[in-house]
Amino acid sequence: MSDYDYDLFVIGGGSAGVRAARFSAGYGARVAIAEERYWGGTCVNVGCIPKKLFVYASHFAEDFRDAAGFGWDVGKPSFDWPTLRDNKTREIERLNGIYDHMLKNAGCDLHWGRARIVDAHTVAVGDKTLSARYILVAVGGWPFVPDIPGKEHVVTSNDAFFLEKLPERMVIVGGGYIAVEFAGIFHGLGVEVTQLYRGPRFLRGFDDDIRERLAIEMRRKGIDLRFNANLDAVLKEDGRTIACLDTGVELETDLVMYATGRKPLTAGIGLEEAGVALEKDGTIQVDEHFHTSVPSILALGDITEGPELTPVALAEGMAIARTLFDDRPTTVNYDLVPSAVFSQPPIASVGLTEAQARDRHGEGLDIFVSEFRALKNTLSGNEERTLMKLIVEQETDRVLGVHMIGPDAGEIVQGLAVALRAGATKAVFDATIGIHPTAAEEFVTMRQATRSGAREAAE
Numbered sequence: 001m002s003d004y005d006y007d008l009f010v011i012g013g014g015s016a017g018v019r020a021a022r023f024s025a026g027y028g029a030r031v032a033i034a035e036e037r038y039w040g041g042t043c044v045n046v047g048c049i050p051k052k053l054f055v056y057a058s059h060f061a062e063d064f065r066d067a068a069g070f071g072w073d074v075g076k077p078s079f080d081w082p083t084l085r086d087n088k089t090r091e092i093e094r095l096n097g098i099y100d101h102m103l104k105n106a107g108c109d110l111h112w113g114r115a116r117i118v119d120a121h122t123v124a125v126g127d128k129t130l131s132a133r134y135i136l137v138a139v140g141g142w143p144f145v146p147d148i149p150g151k152e153h154v155v156t157s158n159d160a161f162f163l164e165k166l167p168e169r170m171v172i173v174g175g176g177y178i179a180v181e182f183a184g185i186f187h188g189l190g191v192e193v194t195q196l197y198r199g200p201r202f203l204r205g206f207d208d209d210i211r212e213r214l215a216i217e218m219r220r221k222g223i224d225l226r227f228n229a230n231l232d233a234v235l236k237e238d239g240r241t242i243a244c245l246d247t248g249v250e251l252e253t254d255l256v257m258y259a260t261g262r263k264p265l266t267a268g269i270g271l272e273e274a275g276v277a278l279e280k281d282g283t284i285q286v287d288e289h290f291h292t293s294v295p296s297i298l299a300l301g302d303i304t305e306g307p308e309l310t311p312v313a314l315a316e317g318m319a320i321a322r323t324l325f326d327d328r329p330t331t332v333n334y335d336l337v338p339s340a341v342f343s344q345p346p347i348a349s350v351g352l353t354e355a356q357a358r359d360r361h362g363e364g365l366d367i368f369v370s371e372f373r374a375l376k377n378t379l380s381g382n383e384e385r386t387l388m389k390l391i392v393e394q395e396t397d398r399v400l401g402v403h404m405i406g407p408d409a410g411e412i413v414q415g416l417a418v419a420l421r422a423g424a425t426k427a428v429f430d431a432t433i434g435i436h437p438t439a440a441e442e443f444v445t446m447r448q449a450t451r452s453g454a455r456e457a458a459e
């Protein structure tokens with residue numbers, strides 16, 4: 001080991017890289033980490049954290065309306081975008097500082113600048129060339145915008161966090177996590193939002209009942225949600241922005257935001273020259289211990305296949321640190337990864353959707369669905385409805401999937417993910433005493449299957 005400057009050189013200071021660096025250093029490894037943009041990566045700077053702050057901000061609009069039914073008169077609320085934007089930025093800067101401290105306290109050497117792989121054991125950053133026994137690539141992804149005329153006029157989620165001015169009208173393209181989350185955020189902040197999705201139903205991969213209910217709720221709140229809708233071009237004419245649909249319809253708007261997926265940032269950092277095999281889309285194939293085709297170069301997080309989720313990246317970083325420097329070979333189990341979409345109302349799920357369960361387990365399923373108006377909405381007058389769903393395999397009684405759309409879905413499903421990981425059966429759910437009055441208790445009181453079998457195959 002001592003022939004190298006470091007035991008581990010991490011390229012990329014996002015969730016995955018920082019986790020691997022800190023814990024490896026904690027296990028006694030000599031660690032360096034390079035970052036060129038911001039400590040904390042996408043999640044801290046232009047993802048999970050500022051997004052959740054914006055979700056809180058935007059939900060106040062509905063909360064103020066709901067308050068009236070409980071006797072409150074809050075007057076006419078007004079909203080100031082620069083206050084939110086700048087308070088958010090200050091909080092993110094505070095978090096950047098915490099990451100910097102954590103890495104230094106762990107004993108890592110920090111290198112600011114773009115790092116480039118020179119060979120299987122060498123990295124160049126700034127004017128330094130450093131050697132390492134292992135190089136870990138954790139450079140993350142970047143929003144992808146398809147090539148359309150007028151591409152230069154559109155923004156992505158990266159820009160949406162820093163807009164100079166809140167637009168009056170906005171078109172959001174895409175039907176994944178980011179598109180629905182930002183449609184809810186900007187609608188709540190008072191923007192007239194049109195969301196365009198290219199297929200017949202958005203949020204591919206989520207349970208159909210949940211996808212349908214979210215579409216109903218978003219439209220009810222006032223979002224102009226259009227399916228089977230594609231943009232051909234974005235024009236700027238006399239200061240006006242025109243979104244041109246492939247049907248010939250032209251939408252005049254103030255801002256077009258694309259949320260059409262993300263691509264790995266793996267180009268131009270010396271990977272191919274060092275012999276690392278890249279997929280066509282830029283992702284890197286790794287084995288179960290995250291080694292690339294060059295054994296001393298490892299990769300993890302959003303640049304590898306698998307869910308692009310912070311907790312998954314953290315688990316991967318942890319596994320690498322334990323495997324390489326704590327003599328505990330560790331892999332990551334990608335089954336039953338829970339996730340939430342912070343749409344309004346939010347969605348969360350763990351396990352199989354009804355369609356996936358049928359594909360894998362056939363017709364022997366019991367489906368429990370409960371749809372109701374939450375207690376709070378009886379007085380608020382808010383018509384939003386909650387939906388909860390369990391997918392149960394008849395033969396084993398195992399709960400294969402838990403799905404929810406409604407307030408606090410992420411908080412509730414996180415707990416149930418533990419139950420599924422432990423292999424809970426429906427009988428265990430039934431034997432669990434509820435907490436009353438909550439929405440969550442519904443998950444342990446669904447006695448009668450809504451239907452048996454399943455409706456349709458996975459898309």
Ligand code: NDP
Pocket residue numbers: 146173174175176177178179181197198199202203204259260261262307308309339340341342
């Ligand atoms: P997603 O992959 O979730 O969604 C991309 C969307 O864009 C899909 O609806 C896709 O449609 C559509 N799309 C793709 N290409 C085109 C195109 N050329 N023209 C029109 N539409 C297109 O990506 P996001 O950008 O929303 O988010 C990236 C990832 O970040 C997510 O997958 C998720 O893993 C992570 N994330 C997680 C969050 C959370 O945990 N709450 C929040 C935000 C992001 P189709 O389905 O038809 O392919």
